[in-house]
Amino acid sequence: MSVEAFDPSRQVVSVTPAALAHFRRQLSSQPGKSVRVSVKKSGCTGFMYVIDMVEQGAETDLSYQLDEQVQLLVDRNSLDVISGTEIDMVTEGINRQIRFINPNVKDQCGCGESFSVS
Template sequence: TSTKKKRVLRPRKALITLTSNAVDHLQALLNQPQPKLIRIGVRNRGCSGLTYNLEYVDQPGKFDELIEQDGVKVLIDSKALFSIVGSEMDWLDDKLSSRFIFKNPNSKGTCGCGESFMV
């Protein structure tokens, strides 16, 4: 008789979670006559090395991950997965600016202005 080890699956950490403010703003951005998708990625830029990048795309990339939360679909660029896994995306609207912000547990530090981060 052979004894097979049972593989225990651990719960996967969410790639990214969206706050209700982020969901509302993404819905507004995606509600267009010609529907598009929004891809979240990172670019090599800034003092600390990486910045978040959001762009409209017509089709998912070959290795993009699709996340859906509260009726909103967002793509995660495959090259950004390890940099942003577990992050929370929020929409900040204050007197000075309106922008998406990310609370990233993988970030080891940010530059002084907060535009870029390192993992």
């Protein structure tokens, strides 16, 4: 795993303050874990996002220390698809959800579960 200093101008995936606070809450009950972001082939349009809380990432993951509590691991094999993505936590009514703002997305399925980049 390669470790890089947090530099918002170079980070391949950015995290909003709301998403960072959400990840902090999630990790507070899971000491020693990190947030890992990747994509997998799925759905009717091609890809879906995957967020896991992991003790250790893949050897090829990029690692960003967002603050003293949150380490973000990014799957290097997903970079072509998610590079430039912003991860946000949004509240709509009583529901909260992680939202991915990905400039590479060209099409999305009707339910919002999968997307394509070509």
